[in-house]
Amino acid sequence: MKTLVFFGATGNLFTHKILPSLGHLLTQDGGDFSIVAIGRRSPNLASYQQFLLTLGHKDVSLSPEAFSQLFQRLTYIQSDIKNGDLFLKLAPHLEGKEVFFYLATLPSLYPEVLRQLKRWNQTHPLPKSIALEKPFGSDEESFLALERELRDLFPEERVFYVDHYLGKSTVLSLIILKAENLFIEKLLSRHYLKEVRIAVCEEEGVEERAQFYEETGALRDIFQNHLLQLLTLFAIDIPPLCEEDRRECQLFQEKVAQEKVRLLEKVRLPRKEEIILGQYQGYREAVGNPSSSTETLIHIPIYIENARWRGVPFRMFTGKKMAEKRSFIEVIFHSVTPWPNRLVIEIQPEERIDFYINVKTPSIELTSVPAKLNFSYFGTFGAKSPQAYQKIIHDFLHGERTLFPNSAFIRRAWQITDALKRTIERYKISPHFYPPHTLKGDEVWNRNTFSS
Ligand SMILES: NC(=O)c1ccc[n+]([C@@H]2O[C@H](COP(=O)([O-])OP(=O)(O)OC[C@H]3O[C@@H](n4cnc5c(N)ncnc54)[C@H](OP(=O)(O)O)[C@@H]3O)[C@@H](O)[C@H]2O)c1
CATH class of the missing domain: 3.30.360.10 (Dihydrodipicolinate Reductase; domain 2)
Structure with a gap:
């Protein structure tokens, strides 16, 4: 089964735009994937689910049916990326899966995520793709540096730079x-x-x-x-x-x-x-x-x-x-x-x-x-x-690169x-x-x- 791993799963982008799209993908398109959410502020799965449900009462429009489907596929990991132990916690959820990493966190954390992934990848190579939210660097030089880091781990066709427009x-x-x-x-x-x-x-x-x-x-x-x-x-x-x-x-x-x-x-x-x-x-x-x-x-x-x-x-x-x-x-x-x-x-x-x-x-x-x-x-x-994110995530999971x-x-x-x-x-x-x-x-x- 495909597993989507979201870094920044308690943030604004994930909760307001990605989460509703995941709900629609599951209820309307019968999406066949599981979700691993990584954040800092919620200590465990129960409190993370409660956090998401509270959002549902504000401006995130998801039906009870969609929440129920999401929760059936959801795993939550509390981790401060800077602590360096992220992949120890993640590992049990990745074994034998085709993994789709999604960086929806602060761009300043991207290099650290990639560093830890590289270390872990040496002993646990697995089929994987990655999607990143903008900004992709702040000029040509910093973009090229990011690109080098990514290409050490992923072939070009498995790197998805997201422009949700x-x-x-x-x-x-x-x-x-x-x-x-x-x-x-x-x-x-x-x-x-x-x-x-x-x-x-x-x-x-x-x-x-x-x-x-x-x-x-x-x-x-x-x-x-x-x-x-x-x-x-x-x-x-x-x-x-x-x-x-x-x-x-x-x-x-x-x-x-x-x-x-x-x-x-x-x-x-x-x-x-x-x-x-x-x-x-x-x-x-x-x-x-x-x-x-x-x-x-x-x-x-x-x-x-x-x-x-x-x-x-x-x-x-x-x-x-x-x-x-x-x-x-x-x-x-x-x-x-x-x-x-x-x-x-x-x-x-x-x-x-x-x-x-x-x-x-x-x-x-x-x-x-x-x-x-x-x-x-x-x-x-x-x-x-x-x-927009329904299409973006669908295409990411299916390797369709036009967008x-x-x-x-x-x-x-x-x-x-x-x-x-x-x-x-x-x-x-x-x-x-x-x-x-x-x-x-x-x-x-x-x-x-x-x-x-
Ligand atoms: N918001 C949008 O509409 C939007 C649109 C297009 C692109 N983007 C891009 O999407 C990315 C995220 O934006 P955002 O608005 O969602 O930011 P945000 O609301 O500030 O969320 C940041 C996320 O990163 C997590 N995080 C921060 N430091 C961490 C650490 N040391 N360890 C683990 N997790 C950490 C936060 O976890 P905790 O909150 O639990 O600490 C939170 O889940 C950025 O690249 C942004 O440019 C955002």
Whole structure:
């Protein structure tokens, strides 16, 4: 049987996102796996189960049936990873199993987990895979160091770098939208497009991640991974979709991965005048650094120097303390009217695709207004789409890699991010201040918004 081993099983990510997805995998998909949860704060299985049940009364929506199924497969281990005895406690639960390690703990602990695993592995080699939560290092160099540690223990095809954005249904819809709607695929090029906007708007501020965020900033936290992932998935040539045949599917996954890296190789960075940074008012107090220049907002155009995209700006935006939580890709077409045709792919909160066309008004004059053609996942299928982590964990257990960036992608993404960082530092580009909870996703594309 497959065994999932979660490091950080008492943390925010595990309890709020992974746990509900495990519940759904067990109740809806008949998942065939057992779970070993590792945490510090609960002393034993009974108190850990109680802790999870208490969460159920707050904002973790799991049915009693799902909890019951989870608890039947659950083992809990209390361990401080720094104590070095983790694998002594774990060992009895791993014997004879195919093990799937999942690092959902602090990234600063990753090297220690890998060190202990390496020691234990010398005497207990077993088939195993590993999934890791971001951040994967903080620049190209630290990523390469992490990659070396991992590759001492796992072949590349068994390392899964998680970007949960890619598990969202609308992101996956991008593949179908392009691969199976040829007219859309043909329109997506410099001949018809004026610009593409890719935005991740967050409502929350830094909250309890103050120290981490102060060292990281929006460029490393969101641009290096989510934004570049969305950019590449949108802009690559999608290879032919695979049928059920396993080899074909593997080829599809490899092709997608290659195309994404190839696209990143063609990225041209913006001129320094085009880089806009922001910091929400009150951020410096929140992180206790009165002179902090860490950006909580970025608005940066990226260009792709290939035949399909040359000259089309991909405007990348992310901001904290925005007026709304919203992620989307918006495609603006060339137009002969003041209202350009637009294709809007909403990723969250609602999974939706809107297409704006111009139609005649109901008057006797030949006048037009924009109107919306709309698809919403819920409206069409009457059900919520599977949670992102449901897809991520399912694919991890089945070795399906399409949604996981490979190391070449992450390395190139860091090279781009490091180069932007160097430009920002060299030209001392400092952030504009913006008031919290006032900017909406639609309003951020105008440079004047940030002119103060
Ligand atoms: N939260 C999210 O929505 C989110 C989204 C994407 C990625 N991530 C990534 O996911 C990872 C975890 O984030 P998080 O928000 O869940 O953090 P968190 O709430 O701070 O949880 C950290 C977890 O690590 C455990 N831990 C800390 N020190 C430990 C030690 N010395 N020994 C054993 N366990 C230890 C904690 O155990 P105790 O609490 O029991 O001490 C807890 O289970 C990070 O890499 C983060 O970047 C998080």
